[in-house]
Amino acid sequence: MMEHVCDSKDAELCKQILAVVSVIYRPISLEELTSTIESLARFDSDPAALETVIGSCGSFLTLREGTIYFIHQSAKDFLLNDAHSQILPSGIAHQHHAIFSRSLEVLSRTLRRDVYELSAPGFLIDNVSPPDPDPLAPVRYFCIHWVDHLRDLNHAEGVAQKQLQDDGPVHTFLLRNYLYWLEALSLLRSIPQAVLAMQKLEPLVGGSGNGQLADLLQDARRFVLSCKGALEIAPLQVYASALTFCPTRSLVGRLFRDEAPNWIISAPDIEADWITCLQTLEGHGDTVKSVTFSSDGQLLASASNDRTIKVWNATTGACMQTLEGHSDWVMSIAFSGDGRWLASASRDETVKVWDVATSACVQALEGHSDWVSSIAFSADGKRLASGSRDRTINIWDAATGACIQTLKGHVRSVTLLAFFANDQQLASGSMDKTVKVWNVAIGACIKTLEGHGDWTTSMAFSMDGQWLVSGSENDATAKIWNATTGTCIQALQGHNSHVASVTFSADGQRVASGSGDGTIKIWDTAKGACMQTLKGHREWALSVTFSPDGRRLASGFGDKTVKFWDVATDACAQTLEFHNGGITSVAFSEDGQWLASGAESDGTVKVWDTATSACVQTLQGHQSSVKSVCFSADGQRLISGSGDRTAKVWDVATGTCVQTLEGHTDWVTAVAFLRDGARLISMSDDGRPESRTWVVKVWNAETGACVRTLEGNSGSVARPSFVTRPNTRLSADRDVQVLDLFDTETQPQKISGISTVPHDHGYRISPDGVWIVKHDQRMLWLPSEYRPLTSAIYKSTIALGCSSGRVLIIQFSTEAFER
The missing domain is CATH 2.130.10.10 (YVTN repeat-like/Quinoprotein amine dehydrogenase)
Incomplete structure (x- = not known):
């Protein structure tokens, strides 16, 4: 097959094309190929001639609707294994380096502010039509994959390290083009790829000791996580909302301060540094009742009163699946240990088991006569327990869906369940103010724990099964118990309202508790001392869960959102003045x-x-x-x-x-x-x-x-x-x-x-509280933590009173905006 290629008049071009196509991560278009191989630039005005060259590679490649594909996977395998020396004489790392370098060169030349000339800062992505010609068409591949080619360089040759030095190619590209790149990814509906790219770059730089670039990458990752919601809606909000609400000491914010909108005369006071909350996930239509990580930490599932379950990429925050099928609120969810299955409990009196890979409901378990309020898998995934308002606990065979046991003993609704690490025992919490421990093999209650002043709202075991933590409805405490003896060893006090959810970190050294006071507290298990208090939700903290590595915490709240928190480092001290509670009224003089x-x-x-x-x-x-x-x-x-x-x-x-x-x-x-x-x-x-x-x-x-x-x-x-x-x-x-x-x-x-x-120059808050608009034109997207409970307008100045106790004052220009 290679003989045919080598005998063609375009042999050298064919080899270059085959080299590129062999190492790229997806099929590319003719426009993208032309951008990748500089010598193909002469075909810009003659695409038919380029198609003829591709035809000379016909033993390996085929062209369909302007996109180049291998005729079969075996063709790619042959090139990389048997014809390696002919198409990649300098090695595969050299080809990755060539594509990486070309990517930064072409992106730097192409990317600019408002590349599609949308003009309006609130122009919605759903209304965007690419111009003709599309300036991003030749660089779509580069936008998404330039970091992948850098990552796959051979580190032993030191090539990658040279690219990652301070003032080197990567550093220079980000210093000059980071916001333009984010805009392009927004237009390509690929903002999660920016999160992944920064996450891939950080460890590469960490090993090379490049301080300035390392600091910039860390800030760039926090920047895109914070504005991801805005950019997935309106691309030009990268210059408006993202810059307006980033911390004052953000490196990205400082680098691109000249790109900030000139129609904002006085920006609101924002924290100096990034806060503990990494990102806010929006999409549910009602209260989020339950959140849980998969065992590998790659996925997060959330259950809501909107009758749906959402599965999110825990790194990028992208919603991967929405599971529909329940006819009432979804009260509780749990992943199986291997992450293949997700179980859900609902007020519709059923339990459903979902295939995570396909989103299909594979089991619908019926048997309870009232709401099913809690669900738990055994560690081996063979059994599933469900607790109900009918006061019973059902144990199900996860494979067949058969109910193999019904446990009775609580005198009020069963609100929560947790298997011991050995799978032989099960703990249940109830509105009867008790926690019961059951021997699952014989179906008998072997211990009853009492001590809360009201019904038990949440419960979790430490990974080793030694400790049990429980939260209560009205006594605003969480209690840590010795799971063997039933003795209470710590009472965690500090919340101002009921404790709705509790969880242990994987190492058992920390407990997180979510409360009706809108806060999450992180506790030292041994000392019972509060280590951190996390604020940022408008309403009750209904569910909290640690990631398996203990570095992140996810929370679900009554404000319909899910939040990710960085709990590996101490939260920054607040330097701004706050009310201690949601703002109810604001008024100008x-x-x-x-x-x-x-x-x-x-x-x-x-x-x-x-x-x-x-x-x-x-x-x-x-x-x-x-x-x-x-x-x-x-x-x-x-x-x-x-x-x-x-x-x-x-x-x-x-x-x-x-x-x-x-x-x-x-x-x-x-x-x-x-x-x-x-x-x-x-x-x-x-x-x-x-x-x-x-x-x-x-x-x-x-x-x-x-x-x-x-x-x-x-x-x-x-x-x-x-x-x-x-x-x-x-x-x-x-x-x-x-x-x-x-x-x-x-x-x-x-x-x-x-x-x-007074005359307000047309500025106001949109009815849904998400945008500041001028004469009904969207101008500034408000992050969820800054959406007002109350607001006031004086001429062109808007005051926002937020649930966090923050008051923000923003003054806008009375003139027509220019950017």
Whole structure:
């Protein structure tokens, strides 16, 4: 076969083509081949001639729809084994090096900002059509595989090390082109490949002692993990969202600061360094109830109230599969030890077993008469245990699906299960406040552990089976037990709400606990001391699990997300001012100089300088969450309404509470100054419940006396709004109603709508809270941790109050954006 090639007039070209095609990782197009072999450049204008050259390799290659394939795997094997000396005379490493070098050369020449000329920063990837000609068509292969060719160089020759030196080819390429490369991968719908590429490069550099490049690669990996969600939606957000929300000391952020959008005049204050959360996975439509790693740590599965299970690549965060089939919430999931099977328990009273490779449901196990709330595989994968609200535990033969045993003894719902390491015993937790240990062989309960003040919500064994950790509903503790004796040896205290999930690290030295207070805590098993507290979810931490190597933690929460955390290193200290709880209300002063924020948990009001984002006052005095805040027209006073049924008036300059207004019998959900400053308004839900009314009180601002009480029917006043212009009108959401605050005979009148916001230059938050838009054009994608619970707009400045307790202030340009 080689004789035919060698006898052709294009013998040398054919050998070059065969050499390239023999070592690449997928079939390539004619355009990609032309970019790979410099001598083929002359065929750019004559593709038919290039096809003729490919035809000369007909014993090995075939051309289908512009893509080059081997006619059979045996053809590739022959070239690499029998014809190696003819097509790869310098060795396969030399060919990898040639393709790698050519990749960086062509990519550096091709990549640029907005290569498809989309212009709009929020242009969605689903709406992108490649231009003709497509500037990325010749470099698609290079974009995805340049790192693979570097990795497969022969390290003994020292070639790879030369490429990985500081100021060497790789370092220079990333310094100049990293964001442009990410944009290209986004356009190619291949952002997970960027994560893999950085992960492959880091160990290569680690061995060569290249400090600057090693630091850049570590930062580049964190950068793409943090903005992956944005780039999978809108390619140009690599210059907007990614740069806006990266840490101030990010190397990538500093290198490409000139690429940041010029329509953001003042960016929000962001942490100086990368936080513990590696990435946030979005895709579920409801609460994530359970997360679990496969035994090799390559996959993560998540179960949700949206009735689906998702299987994710644990390295890149890419969703690989969505398993559908349950007709109600999926409560619990578990991988078999070999990773082949995934079991799921559901409120539809069934257990399903899935083939992980094919996504097929291979078993549907029925036998429970109520919700199935927990599932567990034995270590050998031969048995499957399911716990139910019907108070029983079923043991199933995993191969046949037959129920081989039913364990009875709990007097309330069985909420969780875990096999001992020896597979001979099973532990079960229940709403009856006990943990039972069962001998699986005989089906008998051999031990009952008691000590929690409420029902057991979560439970896990250490890998060696020596210890058992359990979490409880209302006593906010996790307990560590000696699994042999049943003795409680540690009580882990520190959460402010129930402990929903617990897990051991593989070495048994750490316990992770997720709580209804929205935090995850990492504990030292031996000492019972809290080592780390992880924050970042909006709602309850319903499930936590360590990766097998103990370096990462995955969590599932009520905010529909899954998060990966880096727990191998200490979390960085927070240097920014926070509320200790979700933000419930934000309001600008009339001149936009100040912003006030109220929080859910800590009962404080903070006043921020909008120019510097610095907290200038923390106002303390409320005994419950702050529901609403509002400045007086002159900005000298601030009123706050609280769940403690009071409203307070504060001197903004001194931070002193000058009045406490009492008289409401329920939460004060909205407050305002009237424009003349002589009167205050407060609203509460303390009207007649049967008529669904609210109550408004009007106060004398000087004396604090209540001068008027009004009732109105709003249907719902979850977020009422006031209009405080000199006409003294008041409105509530839903059917907008107006009350004259002076005329006692005036009845509510419906009006078409009221605006309480100064001219906002078109900037606002999208209805789903994911985007900041201008005149309905998407501008800035908000990462999940910065999506607001509440927001305020003053002209072109937007304030975001987040569930984490953060307040972000972003000022936008009033001019048309240029980039």
